[in-house]
Amino acid sequence: MNKFFFCLLLISTFSVCAQDMDSIMQNLDSGAEREFVQATFKSPRLVLLQTNETQNKGDLAFWIGHRFGDIGGEFGGSHTLFGLDVATDLYIGFDYGITDRMTIGVGRSKFNESYNLLAKYKLLRQHEFMPVSVTLFGQSNWITRKAFNNNEFPSQNDRTSHFFQATVAKKFSPSFSLMLSPGYLFRAQPQDPQEMQNLFSVGIGGRLKIYKRFSLIADYTLVNGLGRSKDLNTEYYNPLGIGLEIETGGHVFSLNFQNSSYIIENNFIPNTQKSWEDGGVRFGFAISRNFNLAGR
Template identity: 55%
Template sequence: MNKFGLLPVAILLMAGAAHAQNTDSLLKTLNPTDKKETVATTFKSTHVVLSHSSETEKKHDLDLRIRHHFGDIGGKFGSAHTLYGLDVASDLFIGLDYGVSDRFTVGVGRSKQDEMYNFSGKYKLLQQNVNETMPINLTLFAQMGWIAREPFSNSEFSKYTNRFSWFFQSIISRKISSRFSLQVMPGLTVRKNVSDTRDPETLVSVGFAGRMKLSKRFSFVADYTLVNGLSRPTDLSQAYYNPLGVGLEIETGGHVFSLNFMNSEYILENNFITNTKKSWTKGGVRFGFTISRNFTLFKSKNKDPEKRSDIY
């Protein structure tokens, strides 16, 4: 756990050392009027497949996001009897993300699973620039989840605080080329609602994600989150799997439309990191899609075209 907790700190120290090598470059990087130095659109959207990307909304931009996960394609609960999962809605999500500033985004939403409401904040601390004085993006993400459903047993939510969970993540990304981007995501999930006493309430995770631009409108995206074997034992009574998602991202003007395949039934990090019980190798993969529509609010205060969203 300490190794992953120190990863963002180590990267910040390395970035600071690079800054110290060239004072003029540092001043130029910190100058907010020098917009051409910033590398734009490391990822096209604020999300990859399951995970968040390092992108934030631009100031006064509002993102309406609808996500849908269907049922198992194969295995015991899939096949032709459920039209390969299309008869089943394993999770649905609708949410709003708003850009308070170009670097700070707040979000709220609700998912079907556990009737969970989420409240999140996302801050871009570091931005990659063209002259390599800052070689990475570093975005900090925090999310609170609140379970609103009725308890399955009298003892499930013996304390009201057991309905809450918290997720914290450092998202470190780099645009390698005009077509290829990568990111790593060390994270920490804290929850009280656990069914196995051997399953820790605090889980360490490390995620990986990438985007490959295939054409002007199409991109391949993927993300994977390592959970088992870090702070979670691999021999619990319930089998858990590491979440893996792949998708095709389609850009259509103000919309970003994604067609995805993943093994997690859940959509929110507070759930899919802790509760993925399906396996790609056992028919547990499912189809899903995401529709994202971006709106620019308060246009009279945002006339500069450079201030409009670059991620749509």
């Protein structure tokens, strides 16, 4: 009897000891720093839309985008090798991280021979107690091509457009993220004279990791029905892009299909005249390369 209790006593002492070690470990770790959710998206751009991601401090990203011609329809088919003969838009740009939250960038588009400046700021970052990330984005575009007629651009100001967007993003799991991006575009002189200067948009986008470095990406931008005039002579469509994103170290490649011919928001939000239904879909790709300029 006595021995039995003595054994019990020994065992209980040992278990107290084991518990102690683990609970001490828990106490030790409770002082961990706040960890922000990282890599909600792998690239500053999804297919068409900007994501909530910015560059890290001192990082420079070189981004090249390409949009081919229509796969089908009047302008596609075998005559243009399903659009591969045509480049509807090309974009070359640099983004630089001033801080971990603030990025500025500059770029040039083939469409309208335009130059753009952009700024992106991470307002909120998702963490344990913050359910979403919010990033503000602003972009001004300047058309430099010759005017098609004398009164197309009466002043330099008429060549400009300005786009503002707030991106609300959430990483639900390591392999699934979603974003919602309300936007507002102001064009000093819309290319379509029937159109108003103000245009509103709502973008939705997502990323689904299908294999370690491969993700399916898609985004859709609602433009029609948000106060845009309904009786325009030209038919405009909502841009939809679907793609495959491949990550290899410092590079991110994106292979995609979309009905928009143009790359930056100031161009594709107002000017998407092609539709997925009538062969207006095109192939496109993007390459981003990251350079670390300032060693931390």
